[in-house]
Amino acid sequence: MPLTAFGLVIAGLSLIGVPGTAGFVSKWYLILGAIERELWWLVAVIVITSLIAVAYVWRVVEAAYLRSSQEISRNEAPAGMLVAALAMAALCVYFGFDTSFSVGGAADAAQLLLRGAR
Amino acid sequence: MTLALCLLIPAVAALLIAAAHRRPNLREAMSLAGAAALFVAVLSLWAPVMAGGRPSLTLGEIFPGLALRLELEPLGLLFALVASGLWFVSGVYSIGYMRGNSETHQTRFYVCFALAIASAMGVALAGNLLTLYLFYEVLTFVTYPLVTHHGDEQARRGGRTYLALLLASSMLFLLPAMAITWWLGGTLEFTPGGILAGKVSGGAAAALLALYAFGIGKAALMPLHRWLPAAMVAPTPVSALLHAVAVVKAGVFTVVKIVIYVFGADFAPGAFAWLPWVAGFTILAASIVALRADNLKRRLAYSTVSQLSYVVLAAALLAPLSLAGAVLHIAAHAFGKITLFFAAGAVYTAAHKTEVSQLDGLGRRMPWTFAAFAVGALSMIGLPPFAGFVSKWYMVAGAMQAQHWLALGVIAASTLLNAGYFLPILYRAFFSPLPASDSGKEAPWPMVAALVTTAALTVLMFFWADLPLALARSLA
Numbered sequence: 001m002p003l004t005a006f007g008l009v010i011a012g013l014s015l016i017g018v019p020g021t022a023g024f025v026s027k028w029y030l031i032l033g034a035i036e037r038e039l040w041w042l043v044a045v046i047v048i049t050s051l052i053a054v055a056y057v058w059r060v061v062e063a064a065y066l067r068s069s070q071e072i073s074r075n076e077a078p079a080g081m082l083v084a085a086l087a088m089a090a091l092c093v094y095f096g097f098d099t100s101f102s103v104g105g106a107a108d109a110a111q112l113l114l115r116g117a118r
Numbered sequence: 119m120t121l122a123l124c125l126l127i128p129a130v131a132a133l134l135i136a137a138a139h140r141r142p143n144l145r146e147a148m149s150l151a152g153a154a155a156l157f158v159a160v161l162s163l164w165a166p167v168m169a170g171g172r173p174s175l176t177l178g179e180i181f182p183g184l185a186l187r188l189e190l191e192p193l194g195l196l197f198a199l200v201a202s203g204l205w206f207v208s209g210v211y212s213i214g215y216m217r218g219n220s221e222t223h224q225t226r227f228y229v230c231f232a233l234a235i236a237s238a239m240g241v242a243l244a245g246n247l248l249t250l251y252l253f254y255e256v257l258t259f260v261t262y263p264l265v266t267h268h269g270d271e272q273a274r275r276g277g278r279t280y281l282a283l284l285l286a287s288s289m290l291f292l293l294p295a296m297a298i299t300w301w302l303g304g305t306l307e308f309t310p311g312g313i314l315a316g317k318v319s320g321g322a323a324a325a326l327l328a329l330y331a332f333g334i335g336k337a338a339l340m341p342l343h344r345w346l347p348a349a350m351v352a353p354t355p356v357s358a359l360l361h362a363v364a365v366v367k368a369g370v371f372t373v374v375k376i377v378i379y380v381f382g383a384d385f386a387p388g389a390f391a392w393l394p395w396v397a398g399f400t401i402l403a404a405s406i407v408a409l410r411a412d413n414l415k416r417r418l419a420y421s422t423v424s425q426l427s428y429v430v431l432a433a434a435l436l437a438p439l440s441l442a443g444a445v446l447h448i449a450a451h452a453f454g455k456i457t458l459f460f461a462a463g464a465v466y467t468a469a470h471k472t473e474v475s476q477l478d479g480l481g482r483r484m485p486w487t488f489a490a491f492a493v494g495a496l497s498m499i500g501l502p503p504f505a506g507f508v509s510k511w512y513m514v515a516g517a518m519q520a521q522h523w524l525a526l527g528v529i530a531a532s533t534l535l536n537a538g539y540f541l542p543i544l545y546r547a548f549f550s551p552l553p554a555s556d557s558g559k560e561a562p563w564p565m566v567a568a569l570v571t572t573a574a575l576t577v578l579m580f581f582w583a584d585l586p587l588a589l590a591r592s593l594a
Contacts, residue, residue, distance in 0.1 A: 027293075054289075
């Protein structure tokens with residue numbers, strides 16, 4: 001299932017927060033926020049947890065690509081499932097580069113919430 | 119426009135290589151055509167950059183005020199020229215190696231190779247730290263399938279060390295360093311004179327420098343060097359182009375780039391005072407490990423760890439001459455070390471020998487290979503008329519300019535150690551008798567042609583040193 005596995009890798013990279021994926025965008029803002037408040041221990045926690053994500057994502061990648069499988073068939077999942085999964089993986093990458101929608105929307109929401117709190 | 123081509127050509131080449139997977143000759147032709155086109159594209163940028171131009175291209179804004187942007191300056195041009203030119207040579211070499219050793223998954227190999235070059239181009243052309251970081255991380259991931267190419271337990275273990283150390287360093291240290299720089303300086307654009315000039319000082323500056331120096335794991339400062347010997351499980355063309363040139367040079371290139379454009383060459387030297395000690399320790403310790411390694415690729419890998427720290431050491435001195443030496447060494451070490459790896463791969467392909475102790479008399483059986491090996495080895499030691507002499511000369515002059523006696527002592531001691539682990543190989547190959555049972559010949563001709571070419575480049579750089587020197591000078 002090469003295409004499914006590829007989607008899994010992309011989603012995994014986003015979980016890790018590799019630049020060029022949506023996961024990086026949120027990680028960047030978390031780190032910036034912690035630095036602005038000078039909460040250095042929080043910066044450490046954020047980067048260490050994303051390192052833990054590497055460990056569990058990579059177990060899957062190794063299993064998918066580096067273990068020889070007994071069956072040779074390259075059957076994918078039904079097209080509907082595959083298309084949906086790959087579309088989500090594509091969005092992981094898309095929102096890693098175009099953040100006008102996600103960051104803009106989040107900033108508006110944050111502003112609204114903070115105003116409500118006052 | 120040409121800047122976009124420098125990224126697009128290797129990326130498109132990767133697609134074409136994948137499309138031609140059923141026709142090996144066409145596939146390898148695509149790889150060579152891509153390399154040739156890329157080299158011409160990079161070369162066409164020489165004149166405008168030397169005239170003082172800084173071609174740039176904004177690819178799109180990721181965060182408010184923080185764009186994905188390319189901008190070419192002299193240092194990036196040098197790195198791009200070396201990487202793209204040697205991609206072509208190692209493309210020729212790979213044909214001989216991959217076919218000579220009947221390697222599997224050759225299409226995946228050539229595709230990942232092209233993608234690695236595309237990422238290296240992105241690092242070379244990056245106009246700000248965010249863009250550089252993006253391509254720096256992508257380079258780690260696209261080279262992972264090359265390191266684990268053989269897919270066995272050893273490859274899996276090597277791949278794990280490779281990924282773990284490179285990602286841990288960049289995610290734990292480089293990313294926070296970048297965020298702190300943004301917080302302090304309000305920009306991540308590479309700025310002549312430095313983003314941080316006048317914005318941070320004392321212990322905070324030294325700590326930030328440490329985050330950068332250890333965050334750039336690809337520069338292999340000890341104790342973060344272990345990924346490089348681990349990567350030697352890859353096929354030799356990968357060790358040659360990626361782990362002697364593209365990946366490791368992306369590391370030291372980033373270090374030099376950060377010294378010049380983030381801290382600035384006029385930064386208070388106090389913050390940098392600790393770095394020559396770490397780099398000096400790495401130079402000597404890695405040389406001592408190399409001295410004791412019997413496996414040829416392992417010895418070369420530790421030699422690379424040591425030589426990379428020359429660049430870090432020279433950059434940390436912040437003297438104009440030593441900065442020029444650091445820049446020259448990026449090119450000089452590339453030519454010499456790729457020659458040495460090419461020779462190691464030729465020995466493996468033609469004679470199936472991997473250990474130094476097995477090389478008796480092979481110099482007479484494989485004269486071209488070992489003549490080229492001699493050129494690479496003497497250049498590593500820093501003798502004229504080879505490229506390594508030029509960069510070492512400038513590093514020594516820079517150490518004197520900065521009156522940094524520790525650096526001078528380290529360079530002198532390391533020269534002796536280099537001679538100590540390279541000359542015995544040459545002695546064995548040329549002066550020990552060849553076992554009577556051995557009646558083989560040279561490696562396949564594409565490999566011999568490639569290693570003779572890079573050996574010739576090592577000599578030519580000595581005589582034409584003014585070309586890279588002009589680039590290095592235009593930085594200061």
